[in-house]
Amino acid sequence: MFSYRHPHPAVTTNVVIFTIVSDSLKVLLVRRARPPFEGSWALPGGFIDLAEDLEDSAMRTLERETGVRGVYLEQLYTFGQPGRDPRERVIAVAYYTLVPFERVKPRTHDGVGWFALDEHPKLAFDHDEIAAIAARRLAAKLDYSTIAFGFMPEEFTLSDLQHVYEIIQREEIDKRNFRKRVLALNHIEASGERRNGSHRPATLYRLKNPGQITFIK
Amino acid sequence: MFSYRHPHPAVTTNVVIFTIVSDSLKVLLVRRARPPFEGSWALPGGFIDLAEDLEDSAMRTLERETGVRGVYLEQLYTFGQPGRDPRERVIAVAYYTLVPFERVKPRTHDGVGWFALDEHPKLAFDHDEIAAIAARRLAAKLDYSTIAFGFMPEEFTLSDLQHVYEIIQREEIDKRNFRKRVLALNHIEASGERRNGSHRPATLYRLKNPGQITFIK
DNA sequence: TCAAAAGTGTTTAGCTTACACCCATGG
DNA sequence: CCATGGGTGTAAGCTAAACACTTTTGA
Numbered sequence: 251m252f253s254y255r256h257p258h259p260a261v262t263t264n265v266v267i268f269t270i271v272s273d274s275l276k277v278l279l280v281r282r283a284r285p286p287f288e289g290s291w292a293l294p295g296g297f298i299d300l301a302e303d304l305e306d307s308a309m310r311t312l313e314r315e316t317g318v319r320g321v322y323l324e325q326l327y328t329f330g331q332p333g334r335d336p337r338e339r340v341i342a343v344a345y346y347t348l349v350p351f352e353r354v355k356p357r358t359h360d361g362v363g364w365f366a367l368d369e370h371p372k373l374a375f376d377h378d379e380i381a382a383i384a385a386r387r388l389a390a391k392l393d394y395s396t397i398a399f400g401f402m403p404e405e406f407t408l409s410d411l412q413h414v415y416e417i418i419q420r421e422e423i424d425k426r427n428f429r430k431r432v433l434a435l436n437h438i439e440a441s442g443e444r445r446n447g448s449h450r451p452a453t454l455y456r457l458k459n460p461g462q463i464t465f466i467k
Numbered sequence: 468m469f470s471y472r473h474p475h476p477a478v479t480t481n482v483v484i485f486t487i488v489s490d491s492l493k494v495l496l497v498r499r500a501r502p503p504f505e506g507s508w509a510l511p512g513g514f515i516d517l518a519e520d521l522e523d524s525a526m527r528t529l530e531r532e533t534g535v536r537g538v539y540l541e542q543l544y545t546f547g548q549p550g551r552d553p554r555e556r557v558i559a560v561a562y563y564t565l566v567p568f569e570r571v572k573p574r575t576h577d578g579v580g581w582f583a584l585d586e587h588p589k590l591a592f593d594h595d596e597i598a599a600i601a602a603r604r605l606a607a608k609l610d611y612s613t614i615a616f617g618f619m620p621e622e623f624t625l626s627d628l629q630h631v632y633e634i635i636q637r638e639e640i641d642k643r644n645f646r647k648r649v650l651a652l653n654h655i656e657a658s659g660e661r662r663n664g665s666h667r668p669a670t671l672y673r674l675k676n677p678g679q680i681t682f683i684k
Numbered sequence: 685t686c687a688a689a690a691g692t693g694t695t696t697a698g699c700t701t702a703c704a705c706c707c708a709t710g711g
Numbered sequence: 712c713c714a715t716g717g718g719t720g721t722a723a724g725c726t727a728a729a730c731a732c733t734t735t736t737g738a
Contacts, residue, residue, distance in 0.1 A: 300555075332517070343558075450689060695730090
């Protein structure tokens with residue numbers, strides 16, 4: 251095997267992984283153990299292996315750094331501005347995903363944590379920009395895809411789902427209209443169970459086709 | 468300067484550049500002068516320099532191979548499956564754009580040419596897949612952005628513009644409804660000129676904010 | 685019995701679609 | 712004067728938005 255006589259940059263994959271908990275959109279960050287930006291928070295990620303697919307690399311480094319596995323990743327954008335890594339040319343292929351808070355348990359030591367999107371610390375490299383672009387894409391996709399269902403655990407109430415929309419879009423939604431719209435999509439069905447609280451029990455719903463993100467309209 | 472002790476793949480940028488001419492959506496291809504896939508048609512592109520931005524690389528290699536310059540590029544997707552280049556690991560950051568046929572004149576020798584999207588030759592590498600994804604993205608974006616205006620020369624008639632929509636979406640559009648919709652966007656204005664033919668002269672329009680692609684709704 | 689969230693329909697406004705004929709020019 | 716594409720309005724249907732009260736449970 252020979253190589254092209256061309257420059258070879260380093261390539262990383264990075265993952266912006268969102269969840270919603272206690273009324274806020276959060277992103278999973280890891281603290282850097284080594285320079286550059288030692289001690290800063292950053293998006294999970296790492297260098298690709300030459301034999302692995304980009305998405306596999308994103309999965310692998312996400313699991314290695316946070317313990318999170320088995321999530322569905324969607325490619326976000328590729329960031330390659332010279333100088334974004336102070337040492338050498340590094341191109342970052344960024345992915346994003348949404349997970350239900352209850353089902354994904356990152357390793358819980360003090361180098362990994364969920365941070366509210368609007369009050370996280372300044373991140374290493376250009377990761378602030380990457381996270382911001384991911385958040386923008388997420389909000390845009392709510393309207394024309396079933397991406398929000400990715401935030402949901404196996405069973406959820408319509409109020410839970412509405413809550414996700416309200417937090418990401420930062421505006422209140424009419425309950426009746428929301429229910430009409432989401433039920434008309436025919437993507438979810440009542441599971442037969444109900445959830446109790448100190449109020450009227452709520453019908454639990456589940457996805458008809460788990461794992462599928464489809465486009466609306 | 469030191470390097471990470473990590474694998475370094477090769478990275479290319481590639482451009483899917485569309486135009487519309489004689490009732491068909493076309494893509495600009497170049498014939499490969501060297502192995503691998505010598506003699507095959509491929510998307511224009513090439514290896515990045517370590518000091519240049521990804522988009523600059525896409526521009527530079529596009530101009531080098533086709534003579535086309537000064538176009539607006541939008542990042543499409545990054546393709547990195549191992550084995551997509553038979554020699555070594557190559558990651559391709561793909562861009563796409565639309566140009567008015569009249570205004571963009573690729574170098575006209577027999578190694579560069581416009582090919583109808585639905586009857587181009589089998590392409591080198593995974594470039595068939597890249598072109599197909601670009602075409603899909605293009606059709607999707609017609610509905611919620613002003614991307615179609617990118618196909619237009621400085622002055623154009625409403626029929627010209629409608630034609631673009633019909634070709635990309637492969638369906639006929641009602642003339643009156645189309646005009647209402649596009650004029651309501653308030654992105655174009657009559658230039659005052661008219662275009663003659665062997666029929667009633669058509670009002671010429673131009674963009675109010677040339678170069679801007681904005682989102683609708 | 686109170687607090688808290690679940691659940692439920694109707695009316696209105698705006699937007700989208702369907703649809704057909706006359707106009708201005710060049711040849 | 713004929714062929715060709717340019718240009719125009721209205722009605723109907725559908726989708727989206729606004730809007731308030733009753734129900735069921737746990738504490």
